[in-house]
Amino acid sequence: MGIFDSSRAFGARCVGISNEGLGVARIEEQGAKEDGLKVFVEDMLPGERGKIRITKKEKNMTYGEKVSISEPSDNRVTPVCPEFSRCGGCQLQHASYECQLRMKESMVRNCLVRLGRFPEEEIRAFMEPILGAKDQLNYRNQMQYPVEYSREKRCVNIGLFERNSHRIVEHEKCYLADPAAEVVRQVAQKFFSDLSRIDAAKALRQVVVRSGFMSKEMMVIFVIRKQVAIEGDVFAAECAEALRRAHNGTRLISIWTEERPEGVKWKSPKGVWTNIWGETTIREFLENRVFRISPDSFFQINSKQAVVLYGKIKEYLRLDGVLPRLLLDLYCGTGSIGIYCSDACHHMFGIESVESAVIDARNNARANYIEDTEFFCSKAEDFDFGAMMPDAIIVDPPRKGCDEKLLSKILELAPTRIIYVSCNPATLARDLKRFFQLQEESGKKYGIKKICPVDMFPQTTHVETVCLLSNIQRA
Numbered sequence: 001m002g003i004f005d006s007s008r009a010f011g012a013r014c015v016g017i018s019n020e021g022l023g024v025a026r027i028e029e030q031g032a033k034e035d036g037l038k039v040f041v042e043d044m045l046p047g048e049r050g051k052i053r054i055t056k057k058e059k060n061m062t063y064g065e066k067v068s069i070s071e072p073s074d075n076r077v078t079p080v081c082p083e084f085s086r087c088g089g090c091q092l093q094h095a096s097y098e099c100q101l102r103m104k105e106s107m108v109r110n111c112l113v114r115l116g117r118f119p120e121e122e123i124r125a126f127m128e129p130i131l132g133a134k135d136q137l138n139y140r141n142q143m144q145y146p147v148e149y150s151r152e153k154r155c156v157n158i159g160l161f162e163r164n165s166h167r168i169v170e171h172e173k174c175y176l177a178d179p180a181a182e183v184v185r186q187v188a189q190k191f192f193s194d195l196s197r198i199d200a201a202k203a204l205r206q207v208v209v210r211s212g213f214m215s216k217e218m219m220v221i222f223v224i225r226k227q228v229a230i231e232g233d234v235f236a237a238e239c240a241e242a243l244r245r246a247h248n249g250t251r252l253i254s255i256w257t258e259e260r261p262e263g264v265k266w267k268s269p270k271g272v273w274t275n276i277w278g279e280t281t282i283r284e285f286l287e288n289r290v291f292r293i294s295p296d297s298f299f300q301i302n303s304k305q306a307v308v309l310y311g312k313i314k315e316y317l318r319l320d321g322v323l324p325r326l327l328l329d330l331y332c333g334t335g336s337i338g339i340y341c342s343d344a345c346h347h348m349f350g351i352e353s354v355e356s357a358v359i360d361a362r363n364n365a366r367a368n369y370i371e372d373t374e375f376f377c378s379k380a381e382d383f384d385f386g387a388m389m390p391d392a393i394i395v396d397p398p399r400k401g402c403d404e405k406l407l408s409k410i411l412e413l414a415p416t417r418i419i420y421v422s423c424n425p426a427t428l429a430r431d432l433k434r435f436f437q438l439q440e441e442s443g444k445k446y447g448i449k450k451i452c453p454v455d456m457f458p459q460t461t462h463v464e465t466v467c468l469l470s471n472i473q474r475a
Contacts, residue, residue, distance in 0.1 A: 021091025
């Protein structure tokens with residue numbers, strides 16, 4: 001890493017946006033050795049010109065800061081959140097929503113071209129327009145609030161992390177969250193700052209709030225360093241009163257603790273779960289389907305856009321007019337995709353590695369009166385598919401993408417169509433590149449038929465993508 005003279009400002013033009021929401025600026029200084037240098041800069045939008053300073057250089061990456069803007073973009077807007085410049089919760093509030101959608105389309109396309117090595121003209125031909133969200137604020141049905149304990153003030157601060165730090169931003173409200181979650185955050189702030197609960201306050205690492213947008217049911221999870229007494233009934237009563245005053249209509253019905261000792265990362269395998277008050281699950285409705293959600297089960301963060309996303313998956317399943325006899329839903333979570341699409345196939349198997357999610361999936365199938373469905377607890381890459389002959393496979397992996405062993409198994413199963421659902425364009429591009437490399441060795445022949453980005457996360461750089469692969473030999 002090199003540190004540059006921060007006193008010198010260079011003229012630059014922003015030519016794009018990175019996956020992290022940073023402006024990609026090109027220095028325009030004829031005769032200077034920095035002329036043409038690509039620099040990643042916060043708070044610059046494509047098309048803008050201004051002055052920037054170089055702050056640091058890492059391997060193949062140069063970073064800078066904005067000094068001034070001489071030619072602002074027509075797409076620049078005033079962020080609705082006063083803490084936008086500090087908070088790490090979202091990255092694109094300074095861009096109009098139309099601009100956000102264009103940037104996300106470009107992000108998906110560029111990843112497939114640059115990382116996947118697919119011809120750009122082919123990607124443009126396959127790609128459908130991005131499906132935007134009707135509601136760009138207050139859409140998150142799950143919030144993870146980090147907690148810090150102040151020894152000096154002997155109270156807790158519960159909020160969101162500042163950008164590129166583990167300092168908590170004190171804010172009035174998060175504009176992406178379900179308003180009911182913000183009510184609960186404020187109750188928790190006061191509840192754990194009471195001196196009689198100092199032991200619980202010191203043990204608290206995170207407050208997680210999960211909401212059913214349609215059911216109006218809510219779950220709270222206290223992530224703690226060690227087992228400690230928390231008065232679930234008292235906290236529930238205080239939340240009920242605060243939600244009543246807010247005229248929100250949401251009901252807190254479940255409280256859990258998850259014990260994760262010091263040194264165990266938040267995203268590591270699950271800790272010790274204890275239901276300390278109320279029900280064990282909450283419900284969510286997606287059109288005419290109902291889903292029960294356990295505290296550690298994955299469910300789409302944007303319920304309204306989940307209907308849009310799943311509708312696109314169902315459309316791709318029905319694209320050739322022939323419904324799959326057997327559909328495999330890999331990384332199926334609580335079974336939401338497969339159950340939502342159950343009327344677009346004859347029989348469905350779901351594979352999921354989290355046991356509680358598999359239990360939820362089985363219960364969800366029963367609750368929706370779906371009989372031709374089975375769920376298995378296993379890592380998808382380790383599952384023995386035996387003599388299965390699926391007509392279609394849906395794969396919806398985590399951000400890190402698919403295991404290469406699973407890609408090989410999918411090729412061996414040779415379904416008529418594969419629908420890859422991705423929350424990370426970079427790993428989507430990498431997995432598709434691997435898949436097509438593997439198929440050259442296998443003698444199988446697939447081609448990309450459709451690509452559709454879906455904006456599940458307005459105001460952020462995240463984007464979901466649905467990609468349909470068709471078996472050319474069986475088509």
